[in-house]
Amino acid sequence: MNTLEQQLQKLDGWERHQEQISKTFGFDAYLTGILFVERLAAFAEAVQHHPQITIDHTNVTIVWTTVDEGKLTDKDIDGAHAADNLYQANGQ
Numbered sequence: 001m002n003t004l005e006q007q008l009q010k011l012d013g014w015e016r017h018q019e020q021i022s023k024t025f026g027f028d029a030y031l032t033g034i035l036f037v038e039r040l041a042a043f044a045e046a047v048q049h050h051p052q053i054t055i056d057h058t059n060v061t062i063v064w065t066t067v068d069e070g071k072l073t074d075k076d077i078d079g080a081h082a083a084d085n086l087y088q089a090n091g092q
């Protein structure tokens with residue numbers, strides 16, 4: 001059985017801060033980062049689970065937590081994998 005802790009350990013480069021996980025993605029151009037944000041936003045709408053997103057020029061920081069439950073859940077793990085997959089698909 002995969003506990004949340006085990007799933008968190010499988011994530012690459014995500015930092016845990018209490019009941020949040022975050023990762024900063026770097027891009028070679030501002031609009032490449034914006035494209036990543038658009039794709040992640042489409043994912044978020046599809047699954048109705050939305051990350052905090054901070055855009056700082058070519059760096060995009062994603063924070064996942066499950067607001068309704070006030071804690072980390074499987075939805076946040078799924079969101080982290082989705083962000084990683086979209087980042088790779090972007091050719092970064």
Ligand SMILES: C[C@H](O)[C@H](O)[C@H]1CNC2=NC(N)=NC(=O)C2=N1
Pocket residue numbers: 048049050051064065066067068069
């Ligand atoms: C009704 C709606 O699906 C919920 O309010 C969703 C929307 N998006 C959400 N996003 C996040 N990050 N956490 C939530 O608990 C959450 N709840």
